[in-house]
Each structure stands twice: as structure tokens, then as C-alpha cells.
Amino acid sequence: MTPGATILLPALLIGAVATAAVAQPPAPPPELPTPVFGEVVEVRVINLEVVVTDRDGLPVTGLAAGDFRLLVDGEEVPVRYFTEVRGGQAIESPAAEPGADVAAVPDIVPGSPVGTSYLVFVDDFFSIARDRDRVLRSLSAELSRLGPEDRMAIVAFDGIELEMISTWSSSVSELERAFQKAVKRPAHGLRRESERRSFLSGSRRMGQTGIGGMPNLPGNRLEMDERFYAELLEDQVKSTVSAAAAALRGFANPPGRKVMLMLSGGWPYDIPEYVTRQFGRAITEPQIESGDRLFAPVVETANRLGYTLYAVDVPGLATDDVIDASEFGRTVVNEQFANFIRENNIQYGLEFVSQQTGGRAFVNAGRTAVLENAEADTRSYYWLGFVPAWQGDDRSHRVEAEVRREGLRVRNRSGYLDSSRSREVSMAVESALMFGGGPNLRPLAALKVSTPTKSSVGNMRVNVELAVPVAELTMLPVGRQRVADLELRVAAIDERGGRNEIPVLPVRLAVESDPAPGQLAYYRTTLELRRIRNRVAVALYDPAAGTIWSTTVEVEP
DSSP states (O other), X not given: OOSSOOOOOOHHHHHSOEEEEOOOOXXXXXXXXXXXXXXXXXXXXXXXEEEEEOTTSOBOOOOOGGGEEEXXXXXXXXXOEEEEEETXXXXXXXXXXXXXXXXXXXXXXXXXXXXXEXXXXXXXXXXXXXXXXXXXXXXXXXXXXXXXXXXXXXXXXOSSOEEEEXXXXXXXXXXXXXXXXXXXXXXXXXXXXXXXXXXXXXXXXXXXXXXXXXXXXXXXXXXXXXXXXXXXXHHHHHHHHHHHHHHHHHTOOXXXXXXXXXXXXXXXXXXXHHHHTOTTOOOOOTTSOOHHHHHHHHHHHHHHHTEEEEEEESSOOOOOOSSOGGGGTOOHHHHHHHHHHHHHHHHHHHHHXXXXXXXXXXXXXXXXXXXXXXXXXXXXXXXXXXXXXXXXXXXXXXXXXXXXXXXXXXXXXXXXXXXXXXXXXXXXXXHHHHHSSOTTOEEOSEEXXXXXXXXXXXXXXXXXXXXXXXXXXXXXXXXXXXXXXXEEEEEEEETTSOBOOOOEEEEEEEESSOOOTTOEEEEEXXXXXXXXXXXXXXXXXXXXXXXXXEEEEEEOO
């Protein structure tokens, strides 16, 4: 178990059958506002945005569907949809070969402009305000680059909540105001720096980190304080990556080309290497997620929904460290080498995320010309669509696009995830945790939370009571009873970025007769959380109807 938020769900409570208690129908709730986040879509067709360039890096135009080969897990699949976009305009495709079953990409009219939907994700949890604001102001200054068919939305994540700063808008003045609002938000990067300073200071005093990033005592396991900091950092990066994935799902279906400008305050790709600052040291810590596993949620979500990610290195190039090198008898060269390891680690993570979705990373000087660079990269490309044989087995599939001509380079997303319904539901619960709600989620009747009590050092325990709208569930006859087999999911995230793995717990609800309108059943359980501020999302999934009932609550000691 990681040092983040944990949930204790006693077997006695979970194993019990929830009994229906007849209650008077509550007063009708007020009309819910129209969801501000986009709708969740069922993806049946995978569209690839394929960029083709020559040896000099210049875009290659005029190719036809027959010039491409699509390979899924090494096996060729037919191209079902094909459209070239050149300079932001859909081009009339050359006639398909006789017998070829290729159509234009739906909703794209040849000769018409194709807009780009830019979703800006602002990481306020890792970013320092000074660095973040520089990038935000440069983006605001570039808004004149948006064409009449383009649009932009802005969301920001503070470690617990994902806030929509602006829904989709094409108005430069509205978006300028939204960026001004984003600049005024608190940034928590100095806290992350304080955590890093505290760790580095302690490890140096203990002599665990040697000169030039080499260990004093060789080993393939992290020391105790290294592991604690690595686990903390893992939780924090996972929470922020999950928030970016939740933002994608919340804005799932805008028109045109879909792009996320993902402003990162500094997420390491290899956490053990980042913590030890020892390049090439073989560390065996299988319980600490790093690399592609750490970034999988946002990569898989982007590839499934057709988003291209352009990751932005908000801090840029750091040239200083947190402790004076001379204090510990180190040379400036050694400290610069340790900084190089850190910078390389973070930038490699941004490049990995971008490349896996067909995009590019904007680092160092590129962070102040984000919209200019993204626009140049998304105006000319080929849209290729194919229909996978969906199995819902949570398997990842590799996708490759090839051009049947010599000397050309191709860039596109690397694959897609054939996610199961259970995984999709858990992802929807994570979205509710970040948003405080979400599209296509129905509100639970009530959720009562007791006053927290101390359970152990640093932890607290709360009792929760969930009111379930029995009459709106799918009740099936089993003997003389009406039974609903449900799935309970509970997710939590605390103010330090700690989060839990979402359990999937079976709940059987049984009544003796058809429930009356407004009848409620009550389900009780206990949660154990870190003794700091937490956001908790509780969701009940009705598989028979495909309905998710969810609510969120803030819990403070």
C-alpha cells in the first residue's frame, strides 16, 4: 500500500446484503444544470492522424489511401476512412482503387475548413507560479492564431479538484479572460520543491548519495527514505496523470482535430532514477510504477478518444539545485550532472507521452511558443480510420502506419486499448473524483458521512451511509425476491496527491416485492483515510442497465 489515501472496507460490511428500508419519497431535487464537460462517447472507429514528411522534415501532400498500410499488432487491416487535411482544409481525395471500400472521414466535407479543438490542461500541483504564468501568458498572447473553425477549452488541476476555467470557446476575449483567471489560481509547486529539498537534505546528511550522482553504497533497492519519497512522488504523479485523463474524457467529443496542450510542472518518467539521481543504477522496486505504466492512463485515454498530446515543460531548463554544493564537499560539475539527470528524466517523460499519441514535446524555449508550434504540426496530415474487432478484454494493441514510398517518414499514435466495461466504469469514477461530478453520471439520493475519528498515527476513520434509489435499479426475479447485483466503487484523493486503487466490490440488494417509487435502501461501510483533507467519490454501477450512480464528498479531520 502506498503512503497515499487508503480505504478500509471491512469484509463483514461488504459481504452483508444491503436491506431495503421503506422511506417516504424525498422531495424532487432541483433541476440539475446541464453538464459543462463534454459527453462520454462509445468509440467504434479508430481514427489516426498521420503526419508524413520528407527527409528534410517538410510535409508531403497528395497521397491517396492506397499509398498507406495500416498494421494492428503486425497484421494489415483495411483503411475504411480516408481524408487529407492540407493547411487546415479538407482535400478532395483521389479516386479509390476499384473494389476498395474507402469513404471520406464522416462529417468532413472536401473543400471545407477543418478546425482544431485545443484542450489546455494546467498542472497547478507541480508547477511554480512564476514558470506557469510565463507559459499561460504566452498562450494568451498567441490566441490570434486561432482560426474561425478552431476552439479552445481550459482546465486546471490543484492536486484534488479539476476545475474548468473555460468551456469550448472561439472568442479571443473570452479566452484571454480565462487565462487571466488561470494565472490568479494558487500554484503548489513550491510545496513539491520543499518536499524534494527535505528529502535531499536528509539523504545527504545520512551519506546515501555520493559525489556526481553515484551511490556511496551500491545496491539495487532504495533506502528507506528514498522509498518513502519515491512512493509519495508516485502517488502525486499518478493523481495528476489521472486528472489529465479525466479531462480528456470530460471533453471527449469536440469537432475537428483533437489536441491537448498538457502543461506539466515536472513529472519524472523513471521515479527511482529521479529520486537517487544515479543514472544507470539498476533498481528493483516492482511496486513503484514508472515509465509507460505510470503514464498509461493519459496515453490510453488519448489514443482511444483520438487526442494528440503536446506535453509542455513548464519549468524549462533548471540550472540550480536546492543545496549549496560546497556545503557537502561537492563540485559544481557534480551538481550540474545531477541536474542533468533530473532534467533528462522529466523531459523524456514528456517526449514519451507525446510520441505515443503522435504529438511532440515542447521543452526549454519551446514552452513559450506552444500554440505556434502545435498549429504548425496539426494543419497538414492524413486522417485514416479503421474498425477494430472490439473484445473488451483490456488488451493494448500496437498500431503502425506505413507509406508505400521510399524516403518518407510517418508519425502517428502508437496504439489503442480495447478497454472493458468495468475499466470504463472505474475511469468514470475517477473523473467524478476529479470533477466533483461528471457527464452521464446520475446523482445518488444521499451520502452521509460521520465525524472522523482518529484510527492510527496519521489516519482517520469515517462511517458512510449510502442511500440507493431502489425503484430506479434493474431488479430481476430470483425465487420470491427481486434482486439487483451491483458494483460499488470508492475512490479517494488527498490534498498531498495521495490516492487509492479503486476497488470493485460486489453488492447484492434484495427486496421481497417490486419497490415503490421513491423507496430507498441504505448501505453502510467504513473508510480509512489520511488525516488531512480528502475528496471521496462513491459510485454504484448497475451492470444490467449500464447506469452509474455517483456522488462526491469532502472529508476533513
